[in-house]
Amino acid sequence: MFSTEPVLSLDHADIYQGSKLILGDVSFQINKGDFAYLIGRTGSGKTSLLKTLYADLWLQSGKGFVAGYPLEKLKPRDVPFLRRKIGIVFQDFQLFSDRTVEENLRFVLKATGWSSKAEMNNRIADVLMQVGLGTAQKKMPHQLSGGEQQRVVVARAMLNEPQMLIADEPTGNLDPAVSDQIMKVFQAINNAGTAVLMATHNYELLNKYPARVLRCQDGQVIELGG
Numbered sequence: 001m002f003s004t005e006p007v008l009s010l011d012h013a014d015i016y017q018g019s020k021l022i023l024g025d026v027s028f029q030i031n032k033g034d035f036a037y038l039i040g041r042t043g044s045g046k047t048s049l050l051k052t053l054y055a056d057l058w059l060q061s062g063k064g065f066v067a068g069y070p071l072e073k074l075k076p077r078d079v080p081f082l083r084r085k086i087g088i089v090f091q092d093f094q095l096f097s098d099r100t101v102e103e104n105l106r107f108v109l110k111a112t113g114w115s116s117k118a119e120m121n122n123r124i125a126d127v128l129m130q131v132g133l134g135t136a137q138k139k140m141p142h143q144l145s146g147g148e149q150q151r152v153v154v155a156r157a158m159l160n161e162p163q164m165l166i167a168d169e170p171t172g173n174l175d176p177a178v179s180d181q182i183m184k185v186f187q188a189i190n191n192a193g194t195a196v197l198m199a200t201h202n203y204e205l206l207n208k209y210p211a212r213v214l215r216c217q218d219g220q221v222i223e224l225g226g
Ligand SMILES: Nc1ncnc2c1ncn2[C@@H]1O[C@H](COP(=O)(O)OP(=O)(O)OP(=O)(O)O)[C@@H](O)[C@H]1O
Pocket: 017, 018, 020, 022, 040, 041, 042, 043, 044, 045, 046, 047, 048, 049, 216
């Protein structure tokens, strides 16, 4: 159904925190439409790997390619453009607590170059609909549950129609029923063609929503069953 165009590829990449090698010789590819989990013990390097993909850590050796950008040749001025092509979701909901849902989303659109009020309103309505929160526009974050806030964060990550969603423990603070809702949102996003790479400790989700599994272990990334 989807082409096998890679949205992410790492080729003999070394992932460092400062001068400390965290993961060595990492090679894998994620194609448009793929869903992959990233698992591994605490401290095994999941977050460091994800940070390298959105250029919070620089790729110092090996090659990397994310949404059309070569990581090893990336210039600081490219970083905001790279990040527009990927949506990023963390465990802690980082919404502005003093702004409505709509204002939170509009802030990101303006910061990423949108100017037409009508187009911004349409896009905000679309992404909120996509995460099942079509009526939450005027609400303040504190009026929403944790799961709803996380869905707003996912909606925010989808504003610029990213090629890939990168999520670091997106269900970490949520109870199982609410984690299920987030997973269903991710699946719908994935079915619509956006690749998803999700770091998680939640093995129940892996069983319930099977997909590719990459594991960080002993300084390496291995594909399970691959
Ligand atoms: N800012 C930093 N400076 C130096 N070392 C760091 C930094 N952040 C993380 N590390 C180290 O990098 C290693 C990998 O950490 P990382 O956060 O990537 O693991 P993780 O698999 O995401 O863990 P968790 O599941 O607990 O989030 C650890 O040894 C950690 O101590």
